Amino acid sequence: MAKDDIDHSRRKTLTNSVAVVGGIGAAVATWPFISSMNPSASALAAGAPVEVDVSKMEPGQQIQEIWRRKPIWIIRRTPEMVQTLGGLTEKLRDPDSAETSQQPAFAQNEIRSIKQEYLVLVGICTHLGCSPEFKPDPGGDLGAAWQGGFYCACHGSRFDLAGRVYKNMPANKNLAVPPYHFISDNRILIGLTKDEAEA
Numbered sequence: 001m002a003k004d005d006i007d008h009s010r011r012k013t014l015t016n017s018v019a020v021v022g023g024i025g026a027a028v029a030t031w032p033f034i035s036s037m038n039p040s041a042s043a044l045a046a047g048a049p050v051e052v053d054v055s056k057m058e059p060g061q062q063i064q065e066i067w068r069r070k071p072i073w074i075i076r077r078t079p080e081m082v083q084t085l086g087g088l089t090e091k092l093r094d095p096d097s098a099e100t101s102q103q104p105a106f107a108q109n110e111i112r113s114i115k116q117e118y119l120v121l122v123g124i125c126t127h128l129g130c131s132p133e134f135k136p137d138p139g140g141d142l143g144a145a146w147q148g149g150f151y152c153a154c155h156g157s158r159f160d161l162a163g164r165v166y167k168n169m170p171a172n173k174n175l176a177v178p179p180y181h182f183i184s185d186n187r188i189l190i191g192l193t194k195d196e197a198e199a
């Protein structure tokens with residue numbers, strides 16, 4: 001789908017609901033259609049994996065879940081969004097995700113994901129724990145060079161559409177990728193890598 005075909009107004013409505021969380025434990029919205037058959041609240045708080053159905057996601061859309069009291073974002077990237085990732089290497093602090101603490105091994109690459117279409121991130125700024133805003137559209141109030149990504153309004157850190165932090169930002173690490181794997185074409189289990197689930 002072309003970038004212009006995306007329902008920006010709807011997406012904006014969804015992403016505007018993603019408030020600053022100020023770190024772990026703050027209240028954040030959970031989208032009603034994405035969770036089903038999930039464990040009890042006490043199991044979730046203890047860290048049980050969370051299953052997410054992404055079949056109804058629109059191209060370019062961001063949704064949010066909670067795992068271990070952290071906001072977990074899933075973004076369905078368009079081909080145009082993925083295309084921006086290759087041209088940013090010189091501008092990024094850790095373009096190859098060499099900082100191993102920030103993602104499982106499967107995401108230590110340019111797209112930082114299992115499927116390039118679906119990006120899964122912990123929605124907490126690596127500076128001081130605010131929740132960055134999803135700003136997928138190029139240009140706009142972030143300037144002509146902005147290619148889309150995440151912007152943390154607390155102190156101005158910028159991240160690309162793979163959660164990689166730009167150089168010379170207050171944040172000095174890429175946004176974290178949680179352990180996860182696909183249990184079917186459209187269902188993601190957040191909390192365990194495939195290897196961990198099969199162990």
Ligand code: FES
Nearest residue numbers: 125127128152155
């Ligand atoms: S908490 Fe995000 S830039 Fe400071």
